[in-house]
Amino acid sequence: FFKYEKNDLTGNVNPVAGVINTALGTGISQSGRFLRDFLWQGFNTDKQLRTVFDGLLPLVGGSRKTYTNYRWSKPGDYSRQHETHYTPGDQFPFAYSTITDPLTGKTDGLMKKCAETNNCPKVFQYDSPIEFGGARASLVSTDGAGKDIEIPSNVRLFYAAGTSHGPQQLATNAKSQPDYTVDRTVAATAVSTSPGALNASTALYRALLSNLDAWVKGTATPLPSNWPKVADGTMAVPTSDPKSLSAIDLSVLGLGWLCGSLECICRQVGCRQIDAA
Numbered sequence: 001f002f003k004y005e006k007n008d009l010t011g012n013v014n015p016v017a018g019v020i021n022t023a024l025g026t027g028i029s030q031s032g033r034f035l036r037d038f039l040w041q042g043f044n045t046d047k048q049l050r051t052v053f054d055g056l057l058p059l060v061g062g063s064r065k066t067y068t069n070y071r072w073s074k075p076g077d078y079s080r081q082h083e084t085h086y087t088p089g090d091q092f093p094f095a096y097s098t099i100t101d102p103l104t105g106k107t108d109g110l111m112k113k114c115a116e117t118n119n120c121p122k123v124f125q126y127d128s129p130i131e132f133g134g135a136r137a138s139l140v141s142t143d144g145a146g147k148d149i150e151i152p153s154n155v156r157l158f159y160a161a162g163t164s165h166g167p168q169q170l171a172t173n174a175k176s177q178p179d180y181t182v183d184r185t186v187a188a189t190a191v192s193t194s195p196g197a198l199n200a201s202t203a204l205y206r207a208l209l210s211n212l213d214a215w216v217k218g219t220a221t222p223l224p225s226n227w228p229k230v231a232d233g234t235m236a237v238p239t240s241d242p243k244s245l246s247a248i249d250l251s252v253l254g255l256g257w258l259c260g261s262l263e264c265i266c267r268q269v270g271c272r273q274i275d276a277a
Helices: 030-040 112-116 129-134 188-192 202-217
Strands: 024-028 055-059 122-127 155-159
Touching: 024 030, 024 202, 030 055, 030 112, 055 202, 122 129, 122 202
Parallel strands: 024 055, 055 122, 122 155
Antiparallel strands: none
């Protein structure tokens, strides 16, 4: 409406008509997952086949979308280490490129629908180490069989080591420590003695937004993606259960290794079924 229309359906005037030429969408965590789902479901094309968002900035959403458009759906839910393992929002497709999933045989991608109508936005996606462990961010750039895939030319992926899912935080007490960093059953004293990542990411968010805006407006060319790859060894394929990493002893803190798994949910033989509306 703000981008294209002079009035709404009841005659109210658009106060910024003719002023807005481009629109950016940005979201952190759940709202970042929403942007990925929004794009995948084809909503970046309006009813007049116009582009809604010229640029998208999903932050710390990993490979996930949202648990919507299903019977009994819970939009904020997602597959976790202990809970909601069968959440459809954590299912293929994960990447912006259109690829064939080696487990289900399905061919899809987050940009498949917008490419059909030529309404794909420019995208900056940023993730922290937390998203690689808890949100399977590796699937944004790999094919599900441990191989790198080609990233579309209108997408940039960014990763920053030593950052967290949220603002950096000193472990002063158990209540201030986000529960996604450790097993929820751990003793409060253990949580208090185990600080999370301390590198700040908020300044990076702002820099990404500014650079995305410049890219969309055509005033600057973005830097290449800064993202781990299997080919150069910066992204490693796990070869054993994390519990075997005995050289790192967390027992003194009352902590243990925790590995989040992902169930394949579909309607084909060999996959778990879920009731979709």
